[in-house]
Amino acid sequence: MNLTRLKGPGLFAAVAVLALVVAPLVLEPFRLGLLAKYLCFAIVALGIGLAWGQGGMLVLGQGVFFGLGGYAMGMHLKLVDAQGDLPDFMIWSGVEQLPALWKPFANPVFALAMVVLGPMLIAAVLGLLVFRQRVRGAYFAILTQALAAAFVILLVGRQGLTGGTNGLTNFFDLFGQDLAADSTQRGLYFVVAIVTGLLYLGARQLVGSRFGRLLVAIRDGEDRVRFLGYDPARVKTVVFAISAGMAGLAGALFVPVVGIISPALLGVVPSLELVVAVAVGGRFALAGAILGAVVMGYAKTSFSEQFADGWLYLQGELFILVMTLAPKGILGLAASARDALARRPRRPTAPKPPPTDDASGRRVMEEVG
Amino acid sequence: MSPIIEIRGLSVVFDGFRAIDGIDLTVEEGELRFLIGPNGAGKTTLVDVITGLTRPTTGEVVFDGRSLAGLREHSIVRLGVGRTFQTSVVFEELTVLENLDLAASFRRPLWSLTRRRRGISEAVADALETTGLRELADRPAGVLSHGQRQWLEIGMLLTQSPKLLLLDEPVAGMSKDERERTGELLTSVADDHTVIVIEHDMEFLRRYASQVTVLHEGKVLIEGSVDQVRDDPRVQEVYLGRKRGDAVSTGS
Numbered sequence: 109m110n111l112t113r114l115k116g117p118g119l120f121a122a123v124a125v126l127a128l129v130v131a132p133l134v135l136e137p138f139r140l141g142l143l144a145k146y147l148c149f150a151i152v153a154l155g156i157g158l159a160w161g162q163g164g165m166l167v168l169g170q171g172v173f174f175g176l177g178g179y180a181m182g183m184h185l186k187l188v189d190a191q192g193d194l195p196d197f198m199i200w201s202g203v204e205q206l207p208a209l210w211k212p213f214a215n216p217v218f219a220l221a222m223v224v225l226g227p228m229l230i231a232a233v234l235g236l237l238v239f240r241q242r243v244r245g246a247y248f249a250i251l252t253q254a255l256a257a258a259f260v261i262l263l264v265g266r267q268g269l270t271g272g273t274n275g276l277t278n279f280f281d282l283f284g285q286d287l288a289a290d291s292t293q294r295g296l297y298f299v300v301a302i303v304t305g306l307l308y309l310g311a312r313q314l315v316g317s318r319f320g321r322l323l324v325a326i327r328d329g330e331d332r333v334r335f336l337g338y339d340p341a342r343v344k345t346v347v348f349a350i351s352a353g354m355a356g357l358a359g360a361l362f363v364p365v366v367g368i369i370s371p372a373l374l375g376v377v378p379s380l381e382l383v384v385a386v387a388v389g390g391r392f393a394l395a396g397a398i399l400g401a402v403v404m405g406y407a408k409t410s411f412s413e414q415f416a417d418g419w420l421y422l423q424g425e426l427f428i429l430v431m432t433l434a435p436k437g438i439l440g441l442a443a444s445a446r447d448a449l450a451r452r453p454r455r456p457t458a459p460k461p462p463p464t465d466d467a468s469g470r471r472v473m474e475e476v477g
Numbered sequence: 478m479s480p481i482i483e484i485r486g487l488s489v490v491f492d493g494f495r496a497i498d499g500i501d502l503t504v505e506e507g508e509l510r511f512l513i514g515p516n517g518a519g520k521t522t523l524v525d526v527i528t529g530l531t532r533p534t535t536g537e538v539v540f541d542g543r544s545l546a547g548l549r550e551h552s553i554v555r556l557g558v559g560r561t562f563q564t565s566v567v568f569e570e571l572t573v574l575e576n577l578d579l580a581a582s583f584r585r586p587l588w589s590l591t592r593r594r595r596g597i598s599e600a601v602a603d604a605l606e607t608t609g610l611r612e613l614a615d616r617p618a619g620v621l622s623h624g625q626r627q628w629l630e631i632g633m634l635l636t637q638s639p640k641l642l643l644l645d646e647p648v649a650g651m652s653k654d655e656r657e658r659t660g661e662l663l664t665s666v667a668d669d670h671t672v673i674v675i676e677h678d679m680e681f682l683r684r685y686a687s688q689v690t691v692l693h694e695g696k697v698l699i700e701g702s703v704d705q706v707r708d709d710p711r712v713q714e715v716y717l718g719r720k721r722g723d724a725v726s727t728g729s
Contacts, residue, residue, distance in 0.1 A: 318582055319590040321575050325568040332566040335528065337554035337583035337637065346587070 120309075127301045137290045144297040144365045146405035147304045149382060150398040151358035154304075155351030156386045157397030158311055162320065163347045164327030165244070168383060169252035170355045171374035172259045173227035177356030178369035179263075180226060182276035183210055184219035185363065189280050196278065201268040209269065216283070223360040224353045231352030235345035242341075244330065253376055260375040275370025282364045293365070300361050304398065307354060311394050314350075323347060381408075384427045390437030399438060481506045481641055481671050482527070487536035488695075489522055496522045498695035499536070504641075509667040511682055512675045513706075514692035515715055520675045521563070523692070524643050528560050529553045541640060554583070557640035563649060565626040569619030573610050573629060576618050577601045580633035600636040607665065608632035609658070624655035628662060635666065642672045648681050660685050683707075691715070 131143060152170050159165045186195040187210065194206060213219045234255075238248060263270045270276075285292040314320055326333050326340045333340050363369050372378075382401065389400020404423070411419045434441050480503045489497040497519040504510050512520050525531035527538055529550040538545045545553055567576050574597065581600045582590060597605075605611045608628040613621065618629060627647055634642055647663065648656045656678070663685055666672060676682055682689065682703065689706045691698040693715050699706055706712055 313593075314591060317591045317593050318579065318585075319587070321568075321571055321579055322590060324570055325579055328568055328570060329566050332562075332568070334550040335554055335560055336580050336633065337551050339549075339551045342587065 124305060127305075128298065131301075132294065132297065137293060140297050141293055141365065142405075142409060143402075144293075144300045145362065146402045147300045148358045148362040148365060149385070149405050150401035151300075151304055151307060151361070152355045152382050153386050153389070153397040153401035154307055154311055154394060155354035155358075156383060157391055157394050158314070158354075159347055159351040160383070160386065161391035161393070161397065162315055162327065163323045163344060164330075165344060165348060166246075166249040166383070167252050167348070167351060168249050168376070169254075169256035169259075169379050170351070170382060171256045171376070171379035172252075173231065173352040173355035174359035174362070174378075175259060175263070175369065175371075175374035176227045176230065176359065177223045178359030178363050178374070179270070179276065180213065180219050180222040180356070181360035181363040182279070182369045183213040184216060185279040185282065186276055187214045189278070195276075197271045197274065197276070198268060201272075203268040207269055220360070223356050227352040227356030228349045232345055232349040235348040236341065239341035239344045239348075253379070256374070256376050256379045260371040263371045271370070273371060275368055275373070276363075277368040277370070279364065279367055287364055287367070296361075296365050300365060303357065303361065307357075308394060308398060315394060319343075381423070384423060386437075388426055388430050388437050390439030392436055393439050396437050396439040403438070479506055480504065481508075481541060482673075483539040484523075484527075485536055485539070487523075487526065487538065488534045489519070489526060489531060490534045495695050497526070497533075500692070500695070500697055502690060502697065502700075504671065504673060506640075506671055508671055508688060509663075509686070510673045511686040511689045512673060512692065513677065513682060513689060514698070517694070518692035519695040520692055521645060524560060524645055524673075524675060527553075527643065528558060554637070554639075557638075558643065559634035559637055559639035559641070560643040561627065561630040561634065561645055561647065563646045565623070565630045567618040567621070567626050567629050567633075569617060571618060572615050573618055573621070574601065574605070574614040576629060577604050577633055577636055581636035583637060598636075600638070604632035604636045607635060608662065622655075624651050624659070627651070627659065631662060631666065635670075640671060642666065642670055644672065644674045646675055646677060648676065648678050656681060 132140060135143065152174055156167055156170055159167045189195070194203060198206075213222070238251065243251065263275075264273050266272070279287050281287065282292060282296075285295070287293075315323075322333070322338060322343055325336075326338075326343055330340045359369065359374070362373075381404070385400040385404035386397045387400070388404055389398070390396025408419055408423070411422060430437055436443070482502075482504050484500055484502040487497055487500045487502075488495065496517075500519070500523065502523075512523070514520055522531060526533050527540070527545070529545065529548055529552075533546075540553075540556060540558060543556065545556075548556075568579070571579065575594075578594055578598070578601050581598055581604075605614055608631060610625065610629060610632065613625070618626070621629060631642075631644070631647070644663075648659050651659060660681065663672070663674065674686075676686075686703050688701070689703055690700045691706055691709075691712055698711055698715065699709050701709075
């Protein structure tokens with residue numbers, strides 16, 4: 109009993125040492141930068157794990173919130189670089205005066221606040237409207253995806269305001285630090301890794317609390333929860349907003365790490381890729397979401413280095429395999445393997461345990477008339 | 478005694494079909510009332526209207542001196558109306574204890590739920606005791622038998638100390654032993670709660686009911702003691718008369 113209680117924190121400590129000590133020592137700056145990028149995706153994935161894995165809300169448009177955070181950060185960096193002048197792309201687009209929307213982002217506190225509060229506010233308003241009307245399941249998923257598509261169209265269409273297809277790039281200065289310097293990038297890596305760890309711990313705390321139990325209950329029987337006196341719409345809105353805030357923060361970290369934010373990074377496809385990553389890692393555990401994002405990010409980079417187009421097919425195939433054969437993802441497979449190993453020595457002829465497939469175990473309350 | 482719930486001139490029409498056709502019904506505080514009737518009599522629809530799942534076409538429901546018109550389901554629960562379902566729905570991935578605890582916590586503000594649960598509250602401990610599920614407290618509710626699920630559901634209601642309990646066919650599909658235990662549970666619950674039970678099982682009715690309301694085709698056919706109701710020729714006709722199949726079938 110004591111051993112199993114220690115296993116979680118022990119594993120977390122091991123991963124923390126690996127990420128904060130081993131990786132910076134072993135990896136060259138370029139690879140460390142890539143890892144920082146994967147961790148940014150992992151933060152979005154954590155939010156997806158919370159909303160989808162725990163809350164049953166299939167969010168296919170997290171790119172929107174990632175983008176809102178990223179653009180808020182990018183706008184601030186552009187304004188700092190411009191030093192009172194207009195950002196470069198505005199001059200190329202023939203814009204003569206700084207748009208009113210941009211002005212407050214010169215203030216770093218405002219920009220950083222908007223990184224998290226902007227996405228949360230939009231998600232909260234959307235969530236209240238949608239969840240109160242009891243829009244859920246595939247309809248909610250399609251809605252979020254449509255939102256991502258619309259957001260990209262908006263960004264591309266307003267060239268002078270958003271940098272259009274190119275997005276915002278060419279950043280030089282991050283709060284007085286030279287962005288191109290290795291030391292800055294290294295520092296950024298630590299910031300990203302620590303933020304990821306803290307958000308993971310926070311999310312775990314939430315999942316382990318009564319609130320987390322309530323969230324699972326809503327996932328498995330939303331209608332029944334109403335008759336316990338809870339308003340599922342409120343709970344879902346809160347969680348949707350938290351996942352949006354995480355995505356926004358991830359987007360803001362992504363901008364200095366990678367050096368660009370553009371519509372191609374936050375449309376339908378990148379949003380879906382992260383959902384696939386969460387499924388592959390294991391959506392029912394928060395660690396699975398993070399693992400999936402890092403593994404799929406790494407796989408994408410290394411695979412694309414060799415076969416440029418092959419990745420898309422491989423990714424699709426992997427998704428189908430996971431959904432049909434291992435709905436709990438890598439973590440689920442690991443757990444089954446561990447159980448199988450633990451069982452074998454004692455009883456060689458023990459019957460197979462009954463399959464515990466969460467997807468098929470779910471029941472929807474019938475509304476009787 | 479004062480009425481805990483008053484239903485006046487209630488009608489529900491689904492696409493031209495009158496599921497409930499002008500029902501008046503009053504249940505006093507502390508009463509144990511059985512609601513019976515053949516298939517399609519409108520029993521479940523009536524409970525659905527009281528709990529906010531279905532909107533009435535005309536008429537109104539007054540609970541504890543307050544009209545329930547326009548209130549959403551969870552608000553009605555917060556006023557003190559709890560219900561179970563024919564097909565019991567418990568949260569299979571949560572343990573029995575967590576199911577009860579979640580039910581018991583429904584009046585806490587949302588933010589206070591983010592703290593981890595420490596220990597077992599008195600209401601939850603009582604419910605474990607009353608329902609006889611103490612041994613299974615730490616098992617996931619998914620492993621419970623059909624009967625145990627119904628008891629868990631009733632236990633979840635009890636932790637919320639509702640002013641009115643609505644039980645929709647609590648013994649449907651149960652074995653003889655399970656019926657017996659459910660009957661005992663019901664008797665002890667009815668001691669200090671107002672309960673309305675929808676039931677089809679005549680044997681169960683004879684053993685545990687005192688006041689009975691018979692519904693038929695969306696109307697109240699007769700109201701009275703078990704004996705009065707049983708001896709009434711209209712009830713016999715509805716249950717045993719022209720259509721023989723009705724008396725034994727379940728569901729509504």
